[in-house]
Amino acid sequence: MDLAHVALCVSDLDRSMAFYEALGFEETNRFTLNGVENVYLGRPGSDGDIQLRYDPDRTTPIAPSRADTDHVAFTVDDVDEQFETAIEAGGVAVLEPTTIPEADAYAAFVEDPEGYTLELFQWD
Known part of the structure; x- marks a missing residue:
């Protein structure tokens, strides 16, 4: 079994993409489902991706907590x-x-x- 991706909810898709692209990630896939934009970013030669999920209609704040997902x-x-x-x-x-x-x-x-x-x- 291999890890395929980790999905992270984001409030600003462009800002998050720019950050990960600065670290050498490249867009590998993109689609919109039920109004939520999903962008996959991977590093060349790696099998795992970061999935950025942007929901423009989200009403709750995004609040990452190291108590629940440490890193x-x-x-x-x-x-x-x-x-x-x-x-x-x-x-x-x-x-x-x-x-x-x-x-x-x-x-x-x-x-x-x-x-x-x-x-x-x-x-x-």
């Missing part, structure tokens, strides 16, 4: 570089690049424009 993790070639790119693209630092000995990894955490927490990591 979405991505392996990267250079944590420091991807962290800086994410910050420059409008992300907010949660944890600057650091070694996590328990996980045998080097990682950083950043919030995307909607407030979803992303982990950028590489194996030590």
